[in-house]
Amino acid sequence: xxxxxxxxxxxxxxxxxxxxxxxxxxxxxxxxxxxxxxxxxxxxxxxxxxxxxxxxxxxxxxxxxxxxxxxxxxxxxxxxxxxxxxxxxxxxxxxxxxxxxxxxxxxxxxxxxxxxxxxxxxxxxxxxxxxxxxxxxxxxxxxxxxxxxxxxxxxxxxxxxxxxxxxxxxxxxxxxxxxxxxxxxxxxxxxxxxxxxxxxxxxxxxxxxxxxxxxxxxxxxxxxxxxxxxx
Numbered sequence: 721x722x723x724x725x726x727x728x729x730x731x732x733x734x735x736x737x738x739x740x741x742x743x744x745x746x747x748x749x750x751x752x753x754x755x756x757x758x759x760x761x762x763x764x765x766x767x768x769x770x771x772x773x774x775x776x777x778x779x780x781x782x783x784x785x786x787x788x789x790x791x792x793x794x795x796x797x798x799x800x801x802x803x804x805x806x807x808x809x810x811x812x813x814x815x816x817x818x819x820x821x822x823x824x825x826x827x828x829x830x831x832x833x834x835x836x837x838x839x840x841x842x843x844x845x846x847x848x849x850x851x852x853x854x855x856x857x858x859x860x861x862x863x864x865x866x867x868x869x870x871x872x873x874x875x876x877x878x879x880x881x882x883x884x885x886x887x888x889x890x891x892x893x894x895x896x897x898x899x900x901x902x903x904x905x906x907x908x909x910x911x912x913x914x915x916x917x918x919x920x921x922x923x924x925x926x927x928x929x930x931x932x933x934x935x936x937x938x939x940x941x942x943x944x945x946x947x948x949x950x951x
Contacts, residue, residue, distance in 0.1 A: 751779045753917035754795040754884060761910030763903055765789065778884075791907060794887040798880065809840060812849040812878045815885050819876070824853065832856040836873065837897045848879040850901050877904035881913050 746760040751774040759768045766786020773780050778796040785791070796815065824833045833855045841848040852875050859869040873895050877888040888904050 749918055750781060750915055753915045754779065756912040756915040758910040761906060763907045763910065790891045792889040796885045798883050798885060808847050808880045811880060815878055816849060816851055816876060829857050829859055829861045830855060831858040836895055846879050846881060848877060851876045852897060852900055875900040875904055877908060
C-alpha cells in the first residue's frame with residue numbers, strides 16, 4: 721500500500737525546544753510537553769511509526785499505523801496567531817482556513833482542495849471544529865514515483881486548550897463523515913493534555929529511536945528531529 725507523504729500537507733516545522741525519550745512503552749511524549757498520546761488506543765491498527773517536526777511556535781507529528789493509515793497531531797501557540805478574534809470557534813475556523821490557504825493550497829502536488837463537510841461540536845469540556853477537506857493530488861508535479869495521484873479526504877479536528885490549538889488529522893480514500901469524526905474523536909480521547917516536557921539530554925537516544933521507527937527504517941533519509949532551543 722502506497723502512502724501519500726505528509727510533506728505535501730506539512731507546515732514545515734524544523735526546530736524545537738526540549739527532548740526526552742519520546743516513546744515510553746505505548747505512550748508518545750510530544751515536544752514542549754503539549755500532550756501525551758496513548759499509542760495503544762483502538763484508533764491505531766498494529767505497530768505505530770512516526771515522524772516529528774517542530775519549532776518554537778508549534779509542532780507536528782505524523783503517525784502511520786500497521787495498515788499504512790496516516791494520522792497527524794499538530795499543536796500551535798495561540799499567542800502567535802496573527803489575528804485577534806472574539807471566540808474560540810472563530811479562532812478554530814480561522815486556523816482551519818490557514819491550513820487550507822497555506823499548508824494545502826500551496827503544496828506542489830495538490831491540484832485542488834475544497835471543504836466537503838464542516839461541523840461545530842460543543843460538549844461540556846470544549847468547543848471543537850470538525851471538517852473534511854476533499855483533496856486532489858497530482859504526483860507528476862513533484863516527479864516522485866513514491867507519491868500517489870488521485871482524490872482523498874483529509875479530516876480535521878481542531879480544539880483549543882490552554883494556550884494551544886490542537887489540530888488532529890486523518891486521511892481516508894472515500895468520504896465517510898461519521899466514521900472520520902469517530903476516528904478523530906477517539907484519537908483525541910487517547911491524548912493527555914498537557915504532557916510532560918522532554919529532557920534535552922536525550923537527543924542521541926531520540927535520534928536512534930526515531931530512525932528505527934521511521935517508515936524508511938535505518939537505511940532511509942535521517943528523520944527530522946526537534947532540536948533543543950538555542951539560548
